[in-house]
Amino acid sequence: MRNTWLQTIKTFQKKLLEWFKSNARDLPWRRTHDPYHIWVSEIMLQQTQVDTVIPYYTRWINRFPAVQTLAQSPVSEVMKHWAGLGYYRRARMLHEAAKTICKKYAGVLPQDTDELRKLPGIGRYTAGAIASIAYNQKAPVLDGNVIRVLSRVEAVSNDISQLKTLNRLWQLAEAYLPDENTGDFNQALMELGATVCFPENPRCGTCPVASLCKAHRFKKEPSFPFNSRREKLLKKNSFTLVLRANGRVLMRRQPTEARWGGLWMFPYWESREAMLQDHSLICTEVGSTAKLKQRMSLTHGFTKYRIKLSVYESRLPDKVKSTHSILGDKNARWIPVAHLPKYALPSPHQKIADEISKDV
Ligand code: SF4
Known part of the structure; x- marks a missing residue:
């Protein structure tokens, strides 16, 4: 049984990576492996749409091309380049973390997720994204898109507002991660969630992993993930x-x-x-x-x-x-x-x- 599951995961990895190769959107932060640039893009993308982030990211990298430039800039300048992007705490944390990286890590972001998570504003998701995309470390990611894809593929019906369910999904994200190309794989999972596996009306007809998806097999895609705390605005x-x-x-x-x-x-x-x-x-x-x-x-x-x-x-x-x-x-x-x-x-x-x- 477990062997069959592991084989299914291998097929999933292959199909998803092949799909990503020809379907990945050309985004400015995908043209680099610079850990600082990846970090900036990941922080900007939290709670913000890709199209909104692109011009901010480009301006930011032009103005603060390296961790050192950011660390040495006054906070007013940093805030000015974030203005309009919302959730301003993110900019202050980036600035604080840049200073720590210069002081403690000689201006280079650490590769290890535990070290990354000691920096202000870097949680488990961001640490996994930086470690895998910039350093090709075997570190999983779990954001809203990945939660949706994995809970559908594995038909995880438990309530995602419960820590127990999130832990289960983190385990799945780790189990699905290949030994190589971890950065591409993590980005592919997120890309699938963002461009195919929509919350409403997922495009299962064009999905590269439809044959492996349990929610699709049961025709129950919109039922996953289940969140009892989904709040009304x-x-x-x-x-x-x-x-x-x-x-x-x-x-x-x-x-x-x-x-x-x-x-x-x-x-x-x-x-x-x-x-x-x-x-x-x-x-x-x-x-x-x-x-x-x-x-x-x-x-x-x-x-x-x-x-x-x-x-x-x-x-x-x-x-x-x-x-x-x-x-x-x-x-x-x-x-x-x-x-x-x-x-x-x-x-x-x-x-x-x-x-x-x-x-x-
Ligand atoms: S088959 Fe449909 S529900 Fe399943 S992962 Fe693909 S798009 Fe999402």
Whole structure:
């Protein structure tokens, strides 16, 4: 029985690797085995689509071509090159880890997964990806795509929100890994999940391993993987104010510990009433009768939230000086609209900046 299973795995490896050879997408990080470049791409690809990552990756590698360049750069420069990609903690971790690699590992990423996992922001998945893709080590990977493919191929019906099931899937990822070409094999598994074995409507008709897939044999593909904690997106509102005076807009730098720590944002509130109250206080402070006008609205996703951002605008008198501190807020600054491209803004606020820049 076990021998048959091992033989099936060998066939799976062969079919998948052959398919990958002629179907792999040409992605910039696939043209290199540089461990630092692989690491950057893996961190950027967490929670972010490939098409979004490509221009960020290219700009990042141009600006920070080596671990040393990244380690020696100021955090503001690092954040500026991440701005718009979301989940900003990833950029801070990359920066921290680059400094550690220079100090402890002479500027070279370690090959061993246990050593890699000691670095900030590198978990079991990322360590496996770097070790296998850059160093061809026999290290498995398990991300959402691999979970889907393996749970379908092996018809693993247990709940993937349980640690026990994830451990079982890690064991499968290890068992399926060949002795050679481990980097290609891991990438092939992820590629199959991303381009063929979709969560809904998998393209089993073009799948290279369809003859070995138990879920396909039972015609139960969408039932795998089973996740009892699949959450529905929660709706949230946010109210943003573009406060203008004399060709400038008021921006706030987010405190380091905040979600968008270090980035610049237009002032925002969680309720319209709170925004109206503060606007009225600001008008009293600067002697203005300015009215609020709705300018635009945007929606964006963050973890389990779907956030509707209503953007309002108010023009204060030109006598308001660039040194005028609004409501004593030390993190706020009046920035000329024309200078906004020099600042790092998270993606939704960048869209607002792009919109208001059209007025100038
Ligand atoms: S046969 Fe279908 S369900 Fe099975 S791995 Fe291929 S695409 Fe996924």
